[in-house]
Amino acid sequence: RWxxxxxxxxxxxxxxxxxxNKEVYELLKPLQESAIERxxxxxxxxxxxxxxxxxxxSNSVTTVAELVEYLNSKQ
Numbered sequence: 401r402w403x404x405x406x407x408x409x410x411x412x413x414x415x416x417x418x419x420x421n422k423e424v425y426e427l428l429k430p431l432q433e434s435a436i437e438r439x440x441x442x443x444x445x446x447x448x449x450x451x452x453x454x455x456x457x458s459n460s461v462t463t464v465a466e467l468v469e470y471l472n473s474k475q
Contacts (some may be wrong), residue, residue, distance in 0.1 A: 439465035
């Protein structure tokens with residue numbers, strides 16, 4: 401079984417077997433910066449609209465970008 405990850409410039413196909421998924425980080429790393437930028441932009445938009453972050457009204461939003469940036473800073 402394959403997992404398709406869509407992006408603007410095409411798709412990445414990943415084998416969905418556990419042993420082969422160990423390389424997922426390296427495949428997704430080039431997309432990390434733009435994903436963080438989009439997540440931050442979404443949060444900023446919601447804040448400008450005075451929408452509570454991580455509420456039903458803020459769907460879809462995630463603050464995982466903050467975690468990723470923190471983890472990257474510890475490398």
